[in-house]
Amino acid sequence: MQLERGVILEAYRRMALIRAFEERVGADSMAGLIPGFVHLYAGEEAAAVGVCMNLTEKDWIGSTHRGHGHCIAKTCDIEGMMLEIHGKAGGLCGGKGGSMHIADLDIGMLGANGIVGGGPPLAVGAALAAKRLGTGGVGVAFFGDGASNQGTVAEALNMAVVLKVPAVFVLENNGYGEFTAASYHSNGIDLGARAAGFGLPVLKADGSDYFAVHEAAAELIDRARTQGLPGFLEVKVNRWHGHFTGDSQAYRSQEELAAARLADPIRLLRERASEAGLIEADAFDAIDQDVAELIERASVQAMAAPPPALSTLTTDVYVSY
Amino acid sequence: MQLERGVILEAYRRMALIRAFEERVGADSMAGLIPGFVHLYAGEEAAAVGVCMNLTEKDWIGSTHRGHGHCIAKTCDIEGMMLEIHGKAGGLCGGKGGSMHIADLDIGMLGANGIVGGGPPLAVGAALAAKRLGTGGVGVAFFGDGASNQGTVAEALNMAVVLKVPAVFVLENNGYGEFTAASYHSNGIDLGARAAGFGLPVLKADGSDYFAVHEAAAELIDRARTQGLPGFLEVKVNRWHGHFTGDSQAYRSQEELAAARLADPIRLLRERASEAGLIEADAFDAIDQDVAELIERASVQAMAAPPPALSTLTTDVYVSY
Amino acid sequence: MPKKSMRTALNEAMAQEMRRDPTVIVIGEDVVGGQGGLGETSVGGVFGVTKGLGEEFGLDRVIDTPITESAIIGTAAGAAVAGLRPIAELMFVDFLGVCFDQIFNQAAKFRYMFGGKARTPLVIRAMTGAGVRAGAQHSQALHSIFTHIPGLKVVVPSSPYDAKGLLIQAIRDDDPVIFLEHKTLYDIEGEVPDEAYAIPFGEANVLREGRHATIVALSRQVHTAMDAASQLASKGIEVTVVDPRTTSPLDEDTILECVEETGRLVIVDEANPRCSFATDVAAMVADKGFAFLKAPVRMVTAPHAPVPFAPVLEDAYVPDAARIIAAVESIVANEEAAA
Amino acid sequence: MPKKSMRTALNEAMAQEMRRDPTVIVIGEDVVGGQGGLGETSVGGVFGVTKGLGEEFGLDRVIDTPITESAIIGTAAGAAVAGLRPIAELMFVDFLGVCFDQIFNQAAKFRYMFGGKARTPLVIRAMTGAGVRAGAQHSQALHSIFTHIPGLKVVVPSSPYDAKGLLIQAIRDDDPVIFLEHKTLYDIEGEVPDEAYAIPFGEANVLREGRHATIVALSRQVHTAMDAASQLASKGIEVTVVDPRTTSPLDEDTILECVEETGRLVIVDEANPRCSFATDVAAMVADKGFAFLKAPVRMVTAPHAPVPFAPVLEDAYVPDAARIIAAVESIVANEEAAA
């Protein structure tokens, strides 16, 4: 599949945004400037962006505890996200959600999710709604290798098959659930093949390769959109940072960590596009510049912003009560 | 595998007991003589007995809402069971459990279970205990095709694989979960193959054929016992009665119901053993006679028995409180 | 007004709202049933409450599911935020244990966590309560747990009339609603208008007024309380009987007004006693209505034990009129003697 | 006596019981951690509470699991009835939603449903409470739900000393125990004997005595209540502070005795207010201790809302000394004025 220049630049922009966002949030978190703990998506950018470049606002995604990347890939507002992560007024969730609960239902982002395995059933539901309402939308569920062992995920797979809804499951296999490797937590079995056992078509893609992810996702998303049927995509990705900021990853070898850094999806995208003579360095640099400014502005602004008003403590528990 | 005469007669006796027990309980339930609703195991006898003939009291089984057959196959006391189902004093659970909660921990029966999918994690736990305590025992989980779609079952499969415990999963596939066929509830996929995706060795057996079930179960149970590793057995069985007594099964065709009756595991066992010249009719008839008397006695006794003492209403909530 | 069973009233509520609003769907195990075949062979739910809906609205809107409660509730919750109004059937409320996360961490919290952006118009119907010899895992009354959870509304109807009006309100409501149908009440009959009507949440129903004591009771216990009330009346003790109809929101005002008039309070609930709806009402009155109280607040509940199977035990487990009468008399006696 | 953190006290309790009894095992996500590698690279639980246990007792007894809470609790419950004494770690108590069935329909009910035959010596450890900016799904205080369930015991320690003694009791106990560790208390220090000791369940700890009011508080709130008590003392108001230590069983006698002496009661709990531990104690006293009460019972709790993320909101969410003081003053004022 030959992608247009504009699409590639937009993909690059989103990936660069994720990277810059995460590095900034990570540093600020380590410096004690961000409340609570955060799970960084750096290194996995091509997964979220490769999938979401196939989506529009009428499509839905369900995300995870490691959700910043999905939010940005689905075009959530960067400043709103940063404010939210800092727990400030004007945050995407008014400061009440935080890193693990960023959502923007207006653009089809069903929410990061603090419960491992919590999202996939919700994405099936969004897919059902899209089908019933005839919006042409699809529901995408992102989840990790660790989450694969959660019963809710198995249930969601079967449910999507039985109800024949346009749901696409995206397994982001970074080889770890917290501090435990997949070789242990699922005995090293092929998680994609396991999903195939539920009757889903399964594709696999190298998550360092934006083009590979985009293409595989396109196939499943198109199938969902046109035939109303679910699919499953396993993306092998690298978790650059610890499970959360502060995790030193002593349990991973230096070689493994170095290899993960080598397979940098952003550098690879840039190289591929340059080598193919598709996009000149200037264009990428301009994006990098933009991104850096945006993240700097968002971060400074978030730190300076006032906290939410105390009066919001008990608002919005219900629509009406 | 050539089975001994004594083993075959014992298997026949347990299967005949299940059949007679269920037909009696079914009739009494329809006549309003049994409180609550009951799920009958008639037609599926070879599954429970084929598996449990490989077990001794140090082995554990977890059962389902359709649990009478498993209890009898695991040699629970017939009179105690009947008293329990009638809610009478002296019942196996003092009348506090009822049909869906018969248990006898002294002989490794972990309990029928009113929660679909509730049992498999418990059987994994029993297997873990057997391993840790070095008893040489195994844990067996019975569950249905409907239960296969419950997240807890998927979790139990993976857990057994990861922890490497002597657990054997027995899927009793009777093609229905309540009133819904497997062609719908799991889109007709191969449920055994789905389990294989979790990394378990999977065997299949015709549940009308006692010998086939016994042999396949023996293989997996031996493996569990000697190597401490889990396995999965799918047994295709026929549910003769409705989901519970009172369900007319209007949703199943007459042909299907007739075919189910034809594949009578008890008749087939008897025919096979007779044809092979292994066991003469007299021996079977004597067992039938015994069984009939035992069930008659158990039933009459249960109806005549007094209810539990009111003082037991609040006893045994805790060991101590 | 025509007489209808609670089962019919509930069925009518769903059918009428489905006619009115194409985004309303029904989803659950065997809500059509019988392999999804329509007509003769469909069952319409284990207790027949959704009977005929599949036939009228089709299998796109009345959706059978596998046995997979987390996915049922999760699918319904996801569909709700994405534009549908799902009525999810959990069958027995006891099954909340296999899907509680989707109820309390997901659906209930969306709106707050997401800063007010989400609307989750989800109804979860489930059967509650003891009385049909179904044993410890099919007989529980778990409304206290749902009431504890911010973000949920909890409905516990006691009559066919209320059942219809409250279910219609639940379907129209923009928040997640837990709707608990007592399985012993499906066959009771009562007057139910043919047309659609909604009963607002948080408005208690005062079924009877008396000056000696107030009884607050829910669901099946409303009937037991009314029975106790007649028996008490024949002994000269007049009680008020209040049915809150929804435990969340709770009509505190009506309860407080009644206690102000009677000075005495008995709460009747078949749920387990600890951290329960009974303690909730008692505590609310011990705080906000303390000045009205002339006697200890009494609670008539199930014991701190699972539901037993044996009929004699189950009957002793559930509050009965005799226990309610004894509780009322234990706090009315003194004053009556004094007065 | 040596000073130790609550984390150390808990770790010591497990290590000592594991040394004493080979049937005690620990099971949960990352209880060893770091791919199951022992030594340097192991983590010993997300908050380090099981650190070192894998090294001492081996991977057969300190068992890492996949992320699969239903199977964790179910495996532990099955192992418990089959002869082990598992300590299962649920990590955050908020995760009960994905395994609640195994807790409340299985482990909690075995003994009763099976007519007294089962013993289920299972401990479920979990982190509870707000205060670390972890948001709505990692900050809840859900002890009220467990307390509601017959068959469970519920422990909510407030000090390192209590934590060790109560955890040892939990491990030795033959019933399923929910053991809730407040994440803000792991680092507090206190005197903890080196040797093993068990604190019986159902025995409240009276931390302070005063004649004007009784404060009942749990877990982290015990510290807040003690703070409020000192501030009140400096205003001439003397309060009793009672820490029940276990909510199930509950030491009703001690609470009633304290209320008898003070005539006033404030309950402090960070759980949500409806059908909660706060209402439980209030209702118990409004029934059994009504004659002692000279003023309304006050409850200082979280609001009926999920836990917010923003620090200012979270701090306002959790009961603080000022709110406790205000509650005490609201009921003490009158009498003080009168006396």
Ligand SMILES: Cc1ncc(C[n+]2csc(CCOP(=O)(O)OP(=O)(O)O)c2C)c(N)n1
């Ligand atoms: C139900 C539940 N169990 C456990 C946790 C704690 N937890 C948070 S993230 C995580 C690991 C998830 O691993 P994976 O799904 O592979 O995602 P990754 O972190 O690798 O992106 C765990 C165990 C949780 N949040 N929810």
Ligand SMILES: Cc1ncc(C[n+]2csc(CCOP(=O)(O)OP(=O)(O)O)c2C)c(N)n1
């Ligand atoms: C968690 C839960 N969901 C639903 C039910 C209601 N229910 C009882 S048995 C049953 C069907 C089970 O089907 P299957 O596992 O195939 O077993 P079978 O009845 O065929 O033996 C259902 C849905 C239940 N008891 N528990």
Ligand SMILES: [Mg+2]
């Ligand atoms: Mg991972």
Ligand SMILES: [Mg+2]
């Ligand atoms: Mg079946």
